[in-house]
Amino acid sequence: MPQPVLHIGDKNYSSWSMRPWLALKHGGIAFEEKLHSLPEIGGKPAFGSISPNARVPALDVDGVTIAESLAICEWAAEQQPSLWPKDSTSRALARAAAAIMHSGFPNLRNDAPMNIRRRTDAGRMTPDGLADAARVDELWREWMKRSGGPFLFGQWSVADAMYAPVVTRFITYSIPRSPEADAYIQRMIVEPHMAAWIAAAGKETRQLPRSDIA
Numbered sequence: 001m002p003q004p005v006l007h008i009g010d011k012n013y014s015s016w017s018m019r020p021w022l023a024l025k026h027g028g029i030a031f032e033e034k035l036h037s038l039p040e041i042g043g044k045p046a047f048g049s050i051s052p053n054a055r056v057p058a059l060d061v062d063g064v065t066i067a068e069s070l071a072i073c074e075w076a077a078e079q080q081p082s083l084w085p086k087d088s089t090s091r092a093l094a095r096a097a098a099a100i101m102h103s104g105f106p107n108l109r110n111d112a113p114m115n116i117r118r119r120t121d122a123g124r125m126t127p128d129g130l131a132d133a134a135r136v137d138e139l140w141r142e143w144m145k146r147s148g149g150p151f152l153f154g155q156w157s158v159a160d161a162m163y164a165p166v167v168t169r170f171i172t173y174s175i176p177r178s179p180e181a182d183a184y185i186q187r188m189i190v191e192p193h194m195a196a197w198i199a200a201a202g203k204e205t206r207q208l209p210r211s212d213i214a
Contacts, residue, residue, distance in 0.1 A: 004031045004061040006072070007050050009038040011201040013208060015114040015165030017057040018197055020072035022161040025193040027080030031059075040208055070102050073158045085153045094159040097143060097152060101162040108132035112169045115211045116201040121174045130175070136166055137181040144180065150187055164194055 006024065008017035024031050036056055039046055051058030051067040059066040059075065066072050077083040085091045111129030112122075122130065140152065140163070147154040152163065167188045170177055177185070188194055 004029070004059055005034055006031050007034045007036060007047070007056045007058045007060070009036055009056045010204060010206060010208075011035075011197055012116050012204045012206075013038055013114055013211060014056065015109075015168075016055070016069045018114075018165050019069040019161045020057050020059065020076065021197065022164055022193055023073040023076040023083055023158055025196075026156055026161070027076045027083050029076055029079055037206065038208070040210060070098060070158075070162070073098070073161060077158060082155075083158050085155070085157060090147065090153050093143070093146075094153045094157050097139070097159040098162040100139070101159075101166070105132040105136065105166075108136070108166070108169065112173045112175070113211045114165045114168055115172050116168050116198055117204075118172050118212060119174075120172065122176065125173065125175070133170070133175045133177075136163070137177050140184055141178060141180045144184065149184075151184075156191065160188065164188060167194075168198070 004024075006021060008014055008021060011018070021033070036047065036050070038056075046054065047056055047058070048054040050056065051065055053067045055067070057067075057069055057072060059072045061075070066075055073083070085094050107126060107128035111125040112133075122133075125133075143152045143159075151157065152159045167185050169175065170181070170185055171189070189198060
């Protein structure tokens with residue numbers, strides 16, 4: 001059987017691609033990676049030949065294409081159940097956390113697009129964007145207090161994959177955060193798979209002006 005193929009965008013910019021890539025890596029699931037250049041931020045998606053929603057990421061597996069980061073992460077967890085917590089309550093909370101990230105924090109996303117290479121400050125952010133970031137910080141602390149860490153729900157899970165791009169945003173834009181959130185960020189960026197993605201992003205040379213200059 002051929003390996004699954006994961007279509008992703010530029011590693012420096014594609015937050016949605018980062019999430020399932022990390023889940024597949026953590027799950028020990030072999031896959032082929034196909035990299036595509038994203039349109040300028042705000043530009044019309046251009047991947048209609050790749051996925052049903054004309055976006056990346058998309059996973060080709062067993063003759064079908066799975067769109068959307070969270071759906072790909074769920075597929076990965078079906079292959080490797082350790083990608084979710086064992087305890088049913090913790091598993092439900094982790095799934096809720098992933099869904100909160102999937103649908104929430106629009107002001108943080110808009111004010112601070114993922115750009116791993118960039119270093120700037122939070123001065124570009126609106127009060128609503130900073131409020132979103134503060135809520136993420138609060139949730140991280142709440143979840144880790146319950147689980148005992150070191151990751152959001154104990155061992156690394158899909159929930160951590162979903163928040164990984166936000167980790168990079170806190171660094172890129174020097175977003176204020178609590179000591180607990182900063183400790184979590186430092187643990188995440190040295191985790192080998194995430195460190196590999198960050199290193200690859202650092203080697204990319206393509207620029208998207210709205211993200212690199214604004």
